[in-house]
Amino acid sequence: MCGICGLLTGTQRVDMPLLRVMTGSLQHRGPDEEAFYVGRNIGLGFRRLAIVERGAAHQPFQNEGGHIRVVFNGEIYNYKSLKESLGKRGHRFGQGGDGEVIAHLYEEYGFTFPAHLRGTFALALWDGRRRRLLLSRDRLGVKPLYFYLNESRSDLCFASELKALLHGVEDPQVDLEALDQYLSYRYVPAPYTLFRHIRKLEPGTSLIVGWRGERLDARRVRYWRLPEESLALSMSEAVQRVDEALNDAWQIRWPEEVPAGYFFSGGLDSAGLAALHQKSRAEPARTYAVGFEQPEKTRDYRYFSELEQARAAAKLLGTVHRERLVTRREVEERLAEVILAMDEPIADPTALPLYFLAEFAAAAGEKVIFSGEGADELFGGYTVYREPLQCRRYRALPGWLRACAEGAFPAQTRRFSLSLPERYFGVGGLLRPDHKEGLYRPDVWAELRVKSFHGLEELGDEHWPEEQRMLRFDMLSWLPENTLMKSDKVTMAHSLEIRLPYLDHHLVELGVALPLNFKVSHRESKTVLRQALRAYLPREIWQRPKNGFPVPVTAWMQGEWREKMLEVILDPAAGIGRYFRWDALAERFTGPLSSRSARLMWALYTLEVYLGYIRSEIRGRRGIPSSERRKAEGDRGESMLSTPLRWG
Known part of the structure; x- marks a missing residue:
């Protein structure tokens, strides 16, 4: 995996110092290599984490004539077959790597070429002859891509992470509608971000940018949609097809050049992937699990560690298993670090175990990690x-x-x-x-x-x-903008590439089209997936009911963390006071916390820590910026610099 960014300018030369700063802020995504391309009106930046053909595959990629340039974050799993078919059409390859096919696919298929890619990606392609830029994001949204289009100045900047993009925005202003969506969902749905005019490219979508006269013109094109048709299959036929598609998705994702392990809870999804490894590979799977220490006040709470379940499942499967217990104090000391690693406010406490898991696996030497994300949304796993x-x-x-x-x-x-x-x-x-x-x-x-x-x-x-509408909503919103955004950011924070076989688009197209009662019933969840994995898993695992990622946040907020979080949220200097009533918040958090109030407290704390970081960055980078951008854009917004700096 990698980090990409770029600048497209209308009348001025590319700001190379800005491009270098943007690219440098993505170093954690690609510690192995840095590269740039600068041409007329365009500058592309790239950071590489070398996984495929590590000695080659240097970006930016280009076609034979050099007028098409590509920077690319992700993995193209069908690149070998694409190279073979493109070679038969006269295309020549010399740079190596999976992303080398992109420029040549564009020559053959134009802006529809992303539909030929099987993998996870966020990419930028510059066509120098036509002076057009294409940005594209993979079908399910595994890889993020942000952009900012300033129509008044006819320029655009884009990046894999918001923190890089914000270097090119003088005075980011909070979008009130996006803020309201954050309180509804605990994340900001695409195409919005927390900031006005800064957008996330939606999954399965390309943005095509060119000039209309002297002004930039941008249009979105959807190259993929979730299928709406249903398949008429028997349960046995569905089980066989899910089995075949999952095996193929795992096989095509296995890296041959670098170490790979598994995030492992011992539940159906992660154990299923580890079991496929045990069936197919000579060396045992390496599995990783984390748990949290028991909160001091636990009378009304379950035990929050899944280490025992993971340990038992690893023993049954014969994996090489490693585990780590994370203390409350360690979480407390590094809480802001985890929140900021996600790059935008995502009020999901499961980021905590994922962050420590990624750190644990990376420290053990893994470069790639397999994970079970997507199985619950695809096969109806949530209660x-x-x-x-x-x-x-x-x-x-x-x-x-x-x-x-x-x-x-x-x-x-x-x-x-x-x-x-x-x-x-x-x-x-x-x-x-x-x-x-x-x-x-x-x-x-x-x-x-x-x-x-x-x-x-x-x-x-x-x-x-x-049920079908709920599953569809979560596949198109919750999954890419919460689950996958969170997974990408916390693994990339540790230069670790995550691979998600359950989100292979062939398996997704099959799973979405299966009869609803194969997925959701009164008796159990994910029926068809459980039946498909019976051949690989002991009964103790495939029959196990769904358990969430256990994080003792509510217990901690009832006790040890409550006053500390409220000090941040209710501080008169807090930035969120520009939007919320102090008296209403204080009343909401008086007395025992309901689960909803605890989630709200977490969301507001996350938001204040994030906004405090953004204000600090802007003040330290530029001082107090001018109001020229706000006047040019001509709408209200809420300036991040209109409130005092406050760190959580």
């Missing part, structure tokens, strides 16, 4: 996907029995009475609109109430079963 089944049962009850249920379970039955867009904001949803109104300052709420956003309304036919 919440069974809620529509419960809703339908409740609504089918006689009136008198529903009245009894409402008296016994008022909160749950009230939720059952809501429509799906009213009650579901993704598997990680935080606050519905009615929960947020009293938290905002009046001026902020006045602006927000005239806007509405809910991706669920746009993701599929309203006549589809609710």
Whole structure:
């Protein structure tokens, strides 16, 4: 994996010092090599983590004539077959590596070429003859790509990470609508970011940028969509096809040149990948697990370590297993480090075990790590996907029995009475609109109430079963902008490449099209995947129910962390005070914390730490910037520099 960035200018020369700073800020993504290409109107920067053909594959890539240049982050798993077919059409290769095919595919297929790639990628291609730039992101959004288009100055900058891109933005301003989405989902959905005019490229999408007269013109093109058709298969046929597709996805991802291991919880998804390794490779799989020490106050909480489960599963499979126990103090001391590693506010505590896992595996010498991300969203692994089944049962009850249920379970039955867009904001949803109104300052709420956003309304036919719409929403929003964004950033923070066989697009297209009852039922989750993995796993593993990544954050926030977090959130100098009412927050966090209040506290703390870092960076880098950009862009925004600097 790598880091890429670039500048496209209209009337001025490329700012080479800026390009070097942007590229240097991506060093953790690519510690092995740095390179640049600068031409008329264009500058490309690149940092490399060498995995494929390590002695070659130097970027930027180019075609034979040199007028097409490419920088690329990711892996193209079908590059050998692509080179063979392109070679038969007269293309010549000399640089080596998987990304070398990109320029030649563009020559053959134009802007539709990303549809021919099998892999994970974020790329930039410059066509010097046509003076056009193409940015593209892989189908599922495994690799991130951000861009900022300044139409008034006719320039554009892009980067693999927001921290690199922000070097090219004088005064980033908080987008209030994106802030509101963050409180709904615990992340900011694409194409938005927390900052006005800075965008994330959506998965399965290309951005084509060129000139119309003297001005830059940009248009988005979708080259891939989730299938909407269903397959008419028996369970046995579905199991066989899932088995074949998963084996193929694992095989094509296995690296031959560098060490590779497995993130391992001992659950179905991670154990399934390790079991495929044990079947196919002579050397045993190397597996890694972390757990957290028992919180001091645990009367009302489960034990939070999955080490015992992972240890038992590793013994059954015969892997070479390593584990680490992380203390509360270590988490507390490095909490801001983890939050900032994610590069944008993502209020998901599972970033903690992932961060320490990535550090643990990288320190052991791994360059590539396999992980089970995507299996739950694809095959219906989360418990919440069974809620529509419960809703339908409740609504089918006689009136008198529903009245009894409402008296016994008022909160749950009230939720059952809501429509799906009213009650579901993704598997990680935080606050519905009615929960947020009293938290905002009046001026902020006045602006927000005239806007509405809910991706669920746009993701599929309203006549589809609710479970199908939920799965689709999470595949297109929660998965790329929370789960995968988090996984990419925390592994790249340790120069570790993550590979995700469950998100091979061939397997995804199959899984999405399978009958719904093969995935979600009253009895169990991921039925078809469990059946496919029976041939490789002991019964103790494939029958095990779904467990989340256990993180004792709620327990810590009830005790050791509570006052420290509130000091940051409720400090009069805190940047979030520009948007939220102190009295409402103080009241919300008085007394015992509900699970929702604990998640909200985590989200606000994450946001304040992140905004504090951004303010600190801007002040240290440029001093107080001028207002020229804000005047040129001509809209309100919320300047990051209008609030005092405050670190959490």
